[in-house]
Amino acid sequence: MTTWTFDEPTREALCAFLEARGIAPGAMVIAPIGDGHSNLTFRIDIEGRAVVLRRPPPPPLPPGSNDVLREAGFLAAVGGAGLPVPEVLATGETGAVFDVPFYVMGMIDGVVLTETRKAPLDEAAAAPAMAEALVAAMAQLHAIDWTRTTLAAKARPEAFNLRHFRIFRRMVDDGAGGVLPPYARIAAWLEANVPEPSGATIIHNDLRLGNVMWAPQAPARIAAILDWELATVGDPLLDLAYLVCSAPREGATHTPVQDLSAALIAPGTPEPAALVARYFALSGRAPADIAWYQVMVLFKLATLYRYSRLAGHDPYFVEEHEDRFLAEAAFYCRD
Template identity: 40%
Template sequence: MMHTVPDGVEVVASRDGARHLDSPPLLVLDAVTGFLDAHGIGSGPIAWQRIGDGHSNVTYLIERGGESVVLRRGPRPPLPKSTHDMVREARIQKILHGHGVPVPEILAVCEDEDVLGVPFYLMARLDGTIVTDTIPPHLSPAEQRRLTSEAVVDTLVALHGIDVTRGELASLGLPEGYLRRQVERFRGLWEVNTTRSLPAVERIADWLAQNLPTSQAASVVHGDYRMGNLMFAPQAPAEVLAILDWEMATLGDPLADLGYLTATWSEAGSPATPLELTKVTRSPGYLTRGRLAERYQRRTGLDLTPLPWYQTLALWKAAIFCEAIHTRWQRGERPHDTVFGPSLETGVPRLLERAGHYASLTAANRR
């Protein structure tokens, strides 16, 4: 539902209205209006609606004078310097758009933190469907469920097939050493993001570091590739209109994306974790994790023997990321979060347990 009246907490009319708040608002309407004016987007008052299932960055649909745009910004400060880089995220999408990757068109980028307190960008609104808790009618027939699953894989294969050795893409990251850096970086993030002791974090970190696979290829790595970050066409057949949420993107090992996709994919009969954000794939007709991996392997030719290592990495990283959310909730920094934050008290240990399961599969493959 679109809103036109500020709530005085998340959305305020002006900077003056934000001064007495305990935490900064996410939208300041006169500031957003001024930015829209500067870029010739619509006229008159604005209406807004928070959209998406993201628990990190924040996305709003903005309507003004018959025009619709999407505003994406980081969460409330304080923020680690290396995260929530809206300027980099917008730049990545602009580059990938030029390579034919389905991404939203970037309309404007605001680097001035005085406007909303953090950088943000505007992108074109797409008329599409994001599949999360319910199956859209046009994607509900059994054939469309299969085609939806296949489109998820095929879009990832196309992304990973882009040549990252030349042009602007080569400046987005250093593929060499990607896996080792991931383990080291997230190991370091645990200590600064937790208030409790979970020995499995260090145990799995040691195991990952001691069993690093050799990367077979270098590609763009999305970093959060799942069905909930894909927008599908509003009519059959299933087609991906856009890949969303490029916050974690870099250059690295493509199997990191496949490991994350398959480890977080909801499958009938498998234990639930907090990262199963599109539960509908437990329903009949969707491909299993194994079938997703087989389709990816056929199209890329990569050896998927070490895939459980990447699935371990994915869930271990997810546990650390979710622990940061849980800690922010405990500190009162997520005042409207009454479900996800509290659930991570047990959800993070469940993620670590599943990570350990995949680690045992890797060990079995090597015997």
């Protein structure tokens, strides 16, 4: 977990910021939410009302990552189109309270699951329902007409797959125009097989079990989709591949993101191929091979974990994680 805490001057500045925007005056009780491996999230209780604050961890940060104001923009856009997400209450630029930007959103009652199931979704039958709900939410997200939202002005879906690959290839450049040895074979395969985008939709880019809040009563129902920091407008098959790559398979070796979705392991939970088929049925999109997108997702995760490991803020990130992602990526590479 990234270690960062509120000092007294920061607490006072935040209290003044919230009061000035009519959110909640009074004494605050602040507690971290989640593991803090990416953006930092805090619950703030103020005289009977709870809100949530999101801010980046201390720098250095991966290029283009942790843009919380951009994240807030996606929340506002998809929330306005009916997707279940928290309401954005306020945004703050660098210097407004912290030395980084941040935003404040409404608190939603629910439960977040990762490695294990817990009440009210502790029954084994809940896992298949959660998997189905994740696929249905993705199809709903991809059906939003992004051209009619505030995202249209800045979206660049053209040549998305090639640009996306090049962003993460640069992160493992060897300094001489090549790629670091553990990444070289997979990078070469990706570059040689870049597909034309299958279309352009809003994609979450991190839609997995641990980034969803479930309603506080059975049956399984998504109360909110969280963590939109990687969202963009791009190829929906990349989003689908991420969801599939984060789904653990019973009896198989798991990547770190699959470890964080182990609560989905139960009798009756659809296999990855069934999740893919269900997505195409719900979305109405033509079925397609997603192998390139799966390799891209795993390559990207390896590079991001490497960057975070080298930044040294969080002991969670270790070299073994990168190796596991790259081994899984090699499995999907097809000549």
